[in-house]
Amino acid sequence: MKNITGLMKLAAMMLLTLSWSCGNQGDANKSKGVMNSSSAAEKVYVAPGEHDEFYAMISGGFSGQLSVYGLPSGRLLKVIPVFSQDAEKSYGYNEETKPMLNTSFGFVPWDDAHHPELSQTDGTPDGRWVFINGNNTPRVARIDLSTFETTEILEIPNSGGNHSSPFTTENTEYIVAGTRFSVPFPQEDVPIDSYKENFKGSLSYIKADVPGEMDIAFQILVPGYDYDLAHSGKGKSHGWTFFTTYNTEKSHTLKEVNASQNDKDFIAAVNWKKAEEYIAQGKFKEMPTRYVHNYYDESTHMATSTKKDKVKVLIPEECPGLIYYLPTPKSPHGVDVDPTGEYIVGNGKLSADLTVHSFDKMLKAIENKAFEGEVDGIPILKFEDVMVGTVSSGGLGPLHTEFDGKGNAYTTFFISSEVVKWKVGTWEVLDRAPCYYSVGHLMIPGGDSKNPWGKYLVAMNKITKDRYLPTGPEMNHSAQLYDISGDKMELILDFPTIGEPHYAQGIAADKVKPRSKKIYALEENNHPHVVKKEKDVKVIREGNVVRVYMTSIRSHFAPDNIEGIQVGDQVYFHLTNLEQDWDTPHGLSIMGAQNAELLVMPGQTETMLWEPKEPGVYPFYCTDFCSALHQEMQGYVRVSKKGSDVPLKWSIGE
Amino acid sequence: MKSLPRILMTSAILFVASLFVFPMWKITLEAPQYPDGLAMYIWIDKITGSTDYTLQNINILNHYVGMKKIEPESIPELQYFPYIIMGIIGLGLIALFANNSKVYLLWVVIVVVLATLGLYDFYLWEYDYGHNLEATAPIKLPGVTYQPPLFGTKWLLNFKATSLPSTGGVLFGISILLGGTAWWIRRKK
Structure with a gap:
């Protein structure tokens, strides 16, 4: 019945859309998505000399950088070089910061920066640091928000593409890293078509709460799937991390087809508190490997690189209770945990619907040991035992979900190019807004934390085309800002971004502003x-x-x-x-x-x-x-x- | 209220002593590109700024027009001012002990004379800083000098300079009034 209502609403929406485009062709704003230009202008207007209400840390993707914007104005405040050399700021060119880009491969002056993640205290962004992952040569970085400078970079060994990262735990005990591309573990010269026998995945937990001491606490050896995204639990689910997987088919070629055959892939639920117990008991293997840790010391104004040569590895077969698989339809991309920590949303990117799992149901299923199978010592829970709801969205290609802290969730749909607002618990669709065009990630300040500031939503789009004055074949990606304080989402601003933003984080300005330094004290320069x-x-x-x-x-x-x-x-x-x-x-x-x-x-x-x-x-x-x-x-x-x-x-x- | 003159004189002495705790004078410089303002505090024994670096920053600005560096260690007044203040306090204690209208008056007269000399000295320093400019200064504007105001507000190029007594200076001024009142009341008795 709900589905039918949903469909009727969708039909009504489509009729409405048609009627706009037929009846209001003269009104340029409406066809571009803005309902009321003057009220939108008022909402984003930050008077000259006034400050924005929020900081937005927007990843630079293939620029390797992190850009800092003010919301709601969309003003660009700073571009922070992280994984790429930046001639403007001499980052990676001067002798002090060259070591920041050292890896076990030597000096690697570029990376693909994906997911910013603010440090948290009690599940809430605290404004101390923002972390970001480098996907290509697996790395994670810490940016200190008192200086807005990159101060630490840790390479991730035994990984082939650090995508499901950095995603913090509730008190920044750990940030995580999961390999997007499984590789021989440890690396060796083997035929590519021996993928199924030789390729493995790794999930890494990185100690992150002490600047200068970032290190791999442990890695978990997992089957050779693609580990796509992650989020750690909060509140009741604190102590767990959820990673999405695709390519459970373990294909090594033409993955667009071969990795899309299984009806369901998995969300991996890792009990990291259990992992800590196993580490304390010594139930790990110490494996030789090579990775590099770089730290920029603010007192000496210099970075140093330290080579590391071993890592602690936990094998699920030897560590019962460490990790479980939750079957989730259609190559789930984002995995998002609601502010209460109860609901785990799988965004099945090749489907129309969202799958929501229940943390309580998962614990019960684990307790009952009602497994439908096992892979490499990892029990697979029954889909119907963990699934609690489906959001029949009417859209196509769900990627990511964030929350507003008022019981609503917002999901991006890449293929149908829209954001859909739905109710957590009843799973009914409440509203939808088009994006220009093909939205990837979205961000609500604090929207993946326990305490979202549910006022604005930023949609980060993959396709720009006609949104701005043309700049030749290559143009900046577009972001859109929506006011989500009312029942209906309202598009209020478009602004170009740098590189290709994959995810962003937002935080109330007053959590960061008072900590921002004006100078470095000369007398403290060592x-x-x-x-x-x-x-x-x-x-x-x-x-x-x-x-x-x-x-x-x-x-x-x-x-x-x-x-x-x-x-x-x-x-x-x-x-x-x-x-x-x-x-x-x-x-x-x-x-x-x-x-x-x-x-x-x-x-x-x-x-x-x-x-x-x-x-x-x-x-x-x-x-x-x-x-x-x-x-x-x-x-x-x-x-x-x-x-x-x-x-x-x-x-x-x- | 037989003890009133003594109470007044005690307060006057305490207010003078406050110069060891609060600055005498404050000069602020305001310009659009200094949203936090630049404030310089003159104490009886030192010169400080609104931040640890304000004095350095004022000196950097001043050097463009050829003004001398303000270097507290090379200003002799800051060495002997504390002794003068101690002297005033000592004389005040004597007056308090004597509790005699003439001694009160004498104290007030001495303090007024010293304060006037102090202000004149301050004026001379300001005149010297504002007029005695380096011949090789990068910015030279014919006929323009940079003497800060003694009291009040004045534009110095792009800066609005305001010079006013600070907490210690105000309390010192009040102490003169208190001493005068003590003399007036004691005189009638």
Whole structure:
């Protein structure tokens, strides 16, 4: 009966849509999705100089970065380099941050950044950090929200694509990582068609609550499926994590067909508290592997890389009660847990419907040991024993669900390009809104936590086409902002995003704003090559390594004349910005340098390596318009031929 | 109310002593690109800013027009001011002990003279900072000087400079009134 009502509503909606497009062709706004332009404008208007109500941390996808927006204005506040070199900020170019991009493969200057996840305390975003995963060369990163800088990156071993990550537990005890591509575990040279025998998956738990100490607490060896997305339980389900799988067919080729044959795949439910018990009992295998941990220390303003060579692995066959499979229809993509922790929503991406499992029913089914089978020691629960409801959406291609904290859920449908609002518990569809076009993820600030701020919803779309002024074949992806405070979702803003956003996180601005730093205290700068006073600047030669201990303050460098450099030297410019004033960075660039500028914040030290190739006199200058005398902020380096007797000399104002 | 003059004089002494706890004077600089403002506090023995770095930032701004650096350690007044204040307190205690109208008056006169000298000294420093400019200053505007106001508000290029007594200065001023009142009441008796 509900289905019929739903269908009737859908038919009515379609008629309504038709009647708009027929009757209101002159009204451009309505055909673009906005019902009332002036009321929408009022809702997103943040007056000049005023601040937004929410921060939105939007992943950059293939840009490898994380962008920070204000909501509801859609203002771009910052782009934070995470997994990709960024010449603008010298990230991955200066000597201090190069180690951030080290992996067991060496320096990897790019990644595909997918899912931002805010740290939580008691299931609620707390504004300390945001984590994000790199999918390609499996990694997770921590961004400190007092500086909005990437401070830590951990590589994930035994993984072939870190997609179901980072998704925190309730108190940021762990963030997780599940392999999207199963691979030989450990890696070895085997035929690809031996997939079924040799390929395995891994689910990793990463200690995340102490900056600088991020590490793999343990990995769980799982069957060679594709582990797609995850969410940890909350409230009553705290202690569990749910991972979606597809390719339970274990195919290794033409996966678009071969991985889509099973009517149901699984949601893997991991009892990580149990895992902790097994680890404490020593029931793990210590396996040799290689991965790298990089940490940027704010006190030394430098990153260091540490190589790790082993990891603790739990084998489900040897650890009963560790993990269960919940059959879930049609290659589920997102898995989302409602604010109470009771409902686990499987977004079956190749179907029209959503499947909702009950945590209580799952516990009961486990207690009754009513399993319908087992894979590699992992019991499979019966679908009807765990399933509690189906949302017959009328849409197609559900991907992700978030919650508003008022008993409603919102699901994106990629194929039918819409967001559908439904009621948790009754599963009835309440409203639907079109997206422009083909929405992937959605975000409600706090919408995957215990306490959502259910006021706005951001839809992140995969296709842009005609939404903005055209910019040639390549254009930015579009995001759309909906007001969800009323019964009906209302589209109020379109804004372009950077790269390809996969997921975002939102948080009330007042949880982050008070922690944001204005400067780095110079007296707390422990960089090994810092100079804290202009009179202490110097140039030192050690063989063919020359170190320039340089300072900048409005509006000069010290020293600004340097002689005695020779072709073949490795010249390190250690530039300390002596400023202690808010928003007074100084840059440094030097002609012919084969990396990027430095952009040094007040109180910070950064280092540029310059290897001059030809004798001559080369200018350097400040790249950030720092002051009225910015154009004068420049200097010269004289380079002589190798072995020249020009003495090493430095000066300012002589 | 026989004891009133003594109560007033005791309060006057305490208010003078407050200069060891509160700054005397405050100069604020306001410009659009300094939304937090720049405030400089002059104490009897030091100069501080609204943040640890305010003085450095004011000095950076001042150097463009060739003003001297404000370096508290090179201002001799900050060395001997505390002794003068202690002297005023000492004299106040004597007056309190004597409880004599003439001694009260003497104290008030001495304090007024010292305060006037102090303000004049402050004016001279301000004049020197504002007029004695580096000949090689990057920004030179013919005929323009940068002397901050002694009392009140004045525009210095893009900055609105306001100079007013701070808590300690206000309490010090009140102490003169209290001393004067003590003299007035004692005189009638």
